Amino acid sequence: MKVQRCKGMRDMLPAEMDVFRPVEGICRDCCTGWGYREVRTPTIEYLYLFTSAGTLTPGRLGKVYSFLDWDGWSGERVVLRPDGTIPVARLYTESLPGRGPVRLFYAANIFIFEEAGEKTRERWQCGAELIGAGSAVADAELVALSLEVLKKLGLKGVELRLSHAGLIKALLVKLGLSHEEQDRLFDRILDGDAAALAGAGGKSAEVGNALKPLLGFKGKSAGFLRNQRALLVQDVPEIGPHIDDFLKTVALLDDLGCKYKIDIASGAGFEYYTGMIFQLFIGGEKVGGGGRYDALIPAMGGGDVPASGFALYIDRLMEMVKAEDIAPAVPERVTVKIKSGGAVKEAFRAAEGLRRAGYIAELDLNGEKAASRWTLEVGGETPYILSDSLKSRRFEVKTIGEVLKRLEGEGGDKDSPA
Incomplete structure (x- = not known):
């Protein structure tokens, strides 16, 4: 029988590694230039790390590789890491507690189960995490760093989309739904389903229909968001603080000359986000994203420590770069x-x-x-x-x-x- 690699996993041949290493190297050089230090986390983590703190949406939890790690007569359920941020947050909580701000970055493979087809189940990421800083300046730093990486890779036509998890969650609380129903709708909204509120029933449906326009608004400047705030808080005053928080980051991005699109019904599929969320697209293909996750480290027992981060998808970047533009001598x-x-x-x-x-x-x-x-x-x-x-x-x-x-x-x- 002819041997084969596991379904959905990836071999990288020498020609592919000739592209992978320069892409990874540019990510590493940019991160170190901003003061980030590299870390490595295990490929295998305990399952409860991704469930006890509600760190992954139900949709993502259904795609993890999990199995029992036997130790004598008992076993603990473990997973192949489906995400890069959560293990780094665990590393900080376990090995660097109380220190901040801490700038960390990584290059690692993650594993997400997909049905048989063209999609790979092993994916490579380069990510950066800024732990212990809760300001809009920290959020703007991460956006600027991610854009710098893409620029140095020679990629053009980058589209930056912004959203805010706190704003979305405030809208869902207004619906009066159970926590489980809020999680389900939040998952759908993060997947870009602006019509998700139509699924709410009874009285919540009426509230949902009133809130749908709030999820559908789009803009390209802090001025637009300020104008919308005056209208939105009249119907839902609870979202005022979240829009104000969002405005601080958006205004900084304006000052830095970053072009972006505000798209509230746009996220990244992670329940742990609490504040600003951003996604990066090239030619309609998502190549990375990140955001603020102030509740993640407290949920792990690491104290009241704010944090934010991002990940860039190396596999997709490899398909887009021109090897001759980034290959070292x-x-x-x-x-x-x-x-x-x-x-x-x-x-x-x-x-x-x-x-x-x-x-x-x-x-x-x-x-x-x-x-x-x-x-x-x-x-x-x-x-x-x-x-x-x-x-x-x-x-x-x-x-x-x-x-x-x-x-x-x-x-x-x-x-x-x-």
């Missing part, structure tokens, strides 16, 4: 051919000398035609023969030092485009 490659059995030791030494000088030195093991421009033959009548396939030239040299001079003199750059 790579060393020139030299194939080292062993011409006799007694020359193995010298060939290893020659290859080591090339590597110390900054070249890639690859030993020829099967005698096939070299794919690289340069070939160094070791062990013939002449100590070394350096061949240049690009210019069809051969040089007989006596020392590895002369080999290096020839490489540099003939255009054998140590660094060349990938």
Whole structure:
């Protein structure tokens, strides 16, 4: 039987890794430039981490990979992490409690069960979390950082959509529904279903119909939101504080020159969001998002600590970037051919000398035609023969030092485009 990878999981071949690493590297460089430090969390976490605090919407919980982790006669149900933020919040609560503000970032794979089809079940993300800062400036920092990453990846046509979880939840409380019904509607609204309120029954349906226009309004400036506030608080005064909170961040984004679209019925599928939510789209495809989650760390027993963060979807970014625009310079490659059995030791030494000088030195093991421009033959009548396939030239040299001079003199750059 021919072996196969698990359904929905992903292998990355060398050509794909040549794109993955630069994308990941740009994410890492941008995050470190803003003062964020990298962390790693386990692939497996306890299931209760995602259920006891109501951290994931019911729709997301139905897509986790869970199983029993047996320890002797008992077992604890665990999951393959379906999200990057929650494990980092757990890491902070467990290992860095009380410190703030703390800037952390990660690059990790997450696992979400999807029905058989084109969708992958293993996905890669790069995320940043700003823990211990509850201001609009912190929210604006994360939006600006995420946009900087996309800009440095050379991506254009980025659409930034803004919403506010506190505003949505205040509207749902106004419906007078049970907590379970509020969670269900919140889940649908976060998935972009502005008509979700139509499902409320009885008296709530009348209230829902009155509130639907509030979920449907869209704008592109803080001025628009201020004008809407004057109208909205007349019908639902409870949303006033949430609009004021939203306005602080939106006004900062205006000052920073960020273009955005306010779309209240737009979220990210996570119940833990409490404040501003943002999503990033390119050509209609979502490439990332984030928001404020001030209740998450308190729910984990970490104290009254505000936090916000975002994640960018590396898999989707890999499909959009132009590899030649982000590929770092790579060393020139030299194939080292062993011409006799007694020359193995010298060939290893020659290859080591090339590597110390900054070249890639690859030993020829099967005698096939070299794919690289340069070939160094070791062990013939002449100590070394350096061949240049690009210019069809051969040089007989006596020392590895002369080999290096020839490489540099003939255009054998140590660094060349990938």
